[in-house]
Amino acid sequence: MDFSYTPSQESFRAELRTWLETNSGEIFGRGGEGLGGSTASLLDVRDDGRWKQMLDYHRRLYRSGYVALHWPKEWGGGGADLVEQSIYQDEVLRLGLPLYGANQLAIDRIGPTIMLMGTNEQKQRHLQPMLTGEQIWCQGYSEPNAGSDLAGIQTRAVVEGDSFVVNGQKVWTSLAQRSDWQVLLVRTDPEAPKHKGISYLLVDMHTPGITVRPLVQMTGEAGFNEVFYDNVRVPKENLVGELNQGWQVSIATLMFERVSGGTRHPVERTINELVELARQVDFQGVPAQQDPYVRQKLAAFVSDARCLRLSRYRSLTSQLKGKVPGPESSFGKLFATELNLRVAMFADELLGPYGLLESDSLGAVESGKWTHRTLAARGLTIAAGSSEIQHNIIGERVLKLPKG
Ligand SMILES: Cc1cc2nc3c(=O)[nH]c(=O)nc-3n(C[C@H](O)[C@H](O)[C@H](O)COP(=O)(O)OP(=O)(O)OC[C@H]3O[C@@H](n4cnc5c(N)ncnc54)[C@H](O)[C@@H]3O)c2cc1C
Missing domain, CATH: 1.10.540 (Butyryl-Coa Dehydrogenase, subunit A; domain 1)
Structure with a gap:
């Protein structure tokens, strides 16, 4: 390197x-x-x-x-x-x-998917407004009974004249309440094997029949939503790829999502802030930065973050040499989000009950920022494929272990 x-x-x-x-x-x-x-x-x-x-x-x-x-x-x-x-x-x-x-989802993965698999008309209509922010996008994949097992989606679309008519429900749709457009996975052939009866549609979120209900997360914020579809008409020209071949299109989107994996989480910044925190608070009666347990924890976090960064550079080096990135490109998301969670939880341990306070006048530390981070960090280990699913992928596809 x-x-x-x-x-x-x-x-x-x-x-x-x-x-x-x-x-x-x-x-x-x-x-x-x-x-x-x-x-x-x-x-x-x-x-x-x-x-x-x-x-x-x-x-x-x-x-x-x-x-x-x-x-x-x-x-x-x-x-x-x-x-x-x-x-x-x-x-x-x-x-x-x-x-x-x-417009994270549009620029990161939906736009590149349309560039790769969309029609010329779809490219002309959507790519530029994604950049300007005139079209904010969300991703309608997960359903109440289909998350990790995404191919089990049940939201139905039936062809009627020059439209698809969509009925069903999605859940955990980030940013849906602010979105103008959505990529939507629907079942168009219920008789086919489950991966083969899915289609990938571009849906105008202002179409009659769409209801968006925000879901409040344990942080108290509402970043994602449940979305209901009641006889929603989607023009046929909004299909990406072939009818019933939407699984391949969705895989392309997921690949774009995973390409830069662990680099997406500002975990090094969080660790630097944690080191700063340890300089300011006491732990079990002594300044935290002098406590051997705290020092070992901080050193381990810094080492883990450095390993993550070096793995990214290794992957980048392979790509610059025209080689396919190796296994190091597969564990970034898993490692970064789990490290982020461990760091946030250790901050809670460091702060004890003070970490639970939100009001500075009552003695809260940084307005309760660290507990908020712990609550938010859980979701990041689930979004874009849970840690368990990442372990399965690494075990089966990267290490070629037998299926569990
Ligand atoms: C912050 C956040 C934002 C999100 N944004 C979006 C979005 O914009 N659009 C969207 O479509 N979805 C979104 N999701 C949903 C996300 O993709 C799903 O939550 C995720 O895929 C898990 O699906 P699930 O919630 O149905 O859990 P399930 O699949 O029901 O899993 C429940 C538990 O079982 C485990 N499990 C499941 N299958 C296996 C297996 N085969 N082996 C081992 N363990 C297993 C899981 O790891 C998990 O711990 C978001 C989620 C979060 C947390």
């Missing part, structure tokens, strides 16, 4: 850093904590003021040309190479900012 950057990459980083520091200030959340990486679900979108700040930030990101560095220039992206993309991720996560402004 070569850890050095060229002068032009260094000046790209410096320029980007200055831009982000100047333009991102007001979108920081509770206790000065950024939303971080892909954690759109942590944004309480019932709050009009916060949402407006996000949209404003998104528009600035678009105008600066940073909103989709990884997209080809042909579709309005930055056409950046892999190293510049990696620098962008480093800098955004250093500040705990969302990677793609207010």
Whole structure:
């Protein structure tokens, strides 16, 4: 691995850093904590003021040309190479900012899926408005009885004339209450084997028959929703790929989602904040930073985060040499979200009962930021494939172990 950057990459980083520091200030959340990486679900979108700040930030990101560095220039992206993309991720996560402004799902995975598998008309209609933020998107995959076993979805779509008519329910749909469009997985052939009767539709969220109900998470915020479909008519031209071949399209979307895996979580930033916290509080009657148990924990977290970063560089090096990334690219999401949870839980241990307080006047530490993080961190180990499912994938597909 070569850890050095060229002068032009260094000046790209410096320029980007200055831009982000100047333009991102007001979108920081509770206790000065950024939303971080892909954690759109942590944004309480019932709050009009916060949402407006996000949209404003998104528009600035678009105008600066940073909103989709990884997209080809042909579709309005930055056409950046892999190293510049990696620098962008480093800098955004250093500040705990969302990677793609207010339109995480569109820019990260839905847009690239449409580029790969959509019709020319779909590309013309949707890609540019995704960048500008005129079309905010959400992803309707999970249902009450189909999450890990996604191919078990039951939401039905029947062809009637020039439309699909959709009936059913989705759940945990992040950002649905602010979205203009959605990618929706529906069952179009109930007789076929379950992976073969699914289609992938682009759905205008303002269509009559769609009802969105926010779900409040244990953090007290409502980032995701249940969505109901009652005779919703979707034009046939909104089908992506072939009828009943939606599973392949959804896999493409999931692959884009996993490509940068563990790099999406600002866990190094959180660890730095934890080290800072240990400098300020006592643990079992002595300054926390002098306690051997605390010191060992902090050292282990820093080492784990460094391993995660080096694994990402190893994967990047393979790609730059034209090779396929190795097993190190598969455990990023699992390792980063579990590390994030361990770090947050250790902060709670460090703070004891004080960590549970929210009001600074009662002695809360950083307005209850750490407990809030612990509650939010659980969801991140579930979203985009739970840790158990990640273990199964690594065991079966990467290590080639027999199925359990
Ligand atoms: C913050 C957040 C945001 C989300 N955003 C979206 C979104 O925008 N759009 C969307 O469609 N979905 C979204 N989801 C849903 C997410 O994809 C599902 O929660 C996830 O896939 C798990 O599905 P489930 O909740 O139905 O749990 P289940 O699949 O019912 O799993 C329950 C438990 O059983 C375990 N389990 C299940 N199967 C196996 C197995 N084969 N082996 C071992 N253990 C197993 C799971 O790990 C889990 O612990 C979001 C979830 C969260 C937490």
